Amino acid sequence: MKLSLSRRYLFSASHRLHSDQLDEAENRRVYGKCNNPFGHGHNYVVEVTITGPVDPATGMIANLSELDPYVNEHVLEAFDHKFLNEEIPEFRAQVPTTENVCIEIFRRLKNFPAARLQRVRVEETGRNSFEYQEDA
């Protein structure tokens, strides 16, 4: 059988959906309220899933005492209580939709040394979520 472990984290941040490749009217049409020039915020949930063999000595795929600080250092400290468009360099050239947030979080976590990163799932609100995993 295969085992994976998933851990959920929370961060709060603001963003504005606006594409330089679209004109003002198109931006308003495509992004609607999310195009408000002052931005708006969400409580994001990040669900991180790792896989790998269970160490018989610990019964664990990876110790949360390693995963939690890694996620904290590589994602949460950078994202929590920030304006994503301005304060995350990758989103200066890219619209911070939750699709792109999800991919960026995966990129930042994929070198976690203790297990293989399988999936990152981001809930922007309680009613929508986005998942990213690299093709095997």
Place this chain on the structure above:
Amino acid sequence: MIRITRKMEFSASHLYHNPDFSPEENRRIFGKCNNPHGHGHNYVLEVTIAGEPDPATGMVLDLKELKEIMEREVGDRMDHRFLNHEVPELAGQIPTTEVIAATIWKLLEPKIRRGKLDRVRLYETPDLFVDCTADEPGGPQ
């Protein structure tokens, strides 16, 4: 193919301790989970069965039967128990969420007579869960 999922809750205590480690190592690796008196969780178990509906009943597997299997195999064994000492299937292992989920898979898998056990998801807390799924193809090794 259809997947059906049944959820149940059980409450149990455990502690993490490896007798091959020194007391200091146990505390360093397992942290608060190494407290010798144990501590508890409200575990939430989701069991998913995959299969085709029986044309006569419209069901993959009667959820009532699945509920009874889960209560008998998991609830009766683990609910309101100290997992380290009272569950023979966990004896000699560290009852992490990974190990409990794999144990539940092994308990349930032979009992499912219609459809196939597709996934066991075990939440230790709302923010931590383990998924156990079959190796493709042909079930667990």
